[in-house]
Amino acid sequence: MSEQYSHLTDDxxxxxGTKIAEERAQGKIISIDELCARLGxxxxxxxxxxxxxxxxxxxxxxxxxxLPDRFQ
Numbered sequence: 001m002s003e004q005y006s007h008l009t010d011d012x013x014x015x016x017g018t019k020i021a022e023e024r025a026q027g028k029i030i031s032i033d034e035l036c037a038r039l040g041x042x043x044x045x046x047x048x049x050x051x052x053x054x055x056x057x058x059x060x061x062x063x064x065x066x067l068p069d070r071f072q
Contacts, residue, residue, distance in 0.1 A: 006040040013039055 006013060016038050020030060036046050047064045054062035 005045070008040040 008016065020035065020038065024030060032043065032046060036043050039046075041049075047066070051062050051064045
């Protein structure tokens with residue numbers, strides 16, 4: 001798997017993740033775009049991390065296929 005990068009330090013990512021979890025627990029809906037911006041990662045990195053986590057949870061390789069936007 002390729003490397004993922006953020007402009008935030010590990011401690012900053014963990015602190016922001018805690019804030020996000022608290023907001024979600026209060027019922028706030030946070031878009032994937034906002035999550036990426038707050039964690040300092042690209043959407044591609046978020047999708048790669050999601051596929052990696054799904055693979056770990058389900059015990060088999062998982063992938064996310066990105067389809068072209070049919071409205072473009």
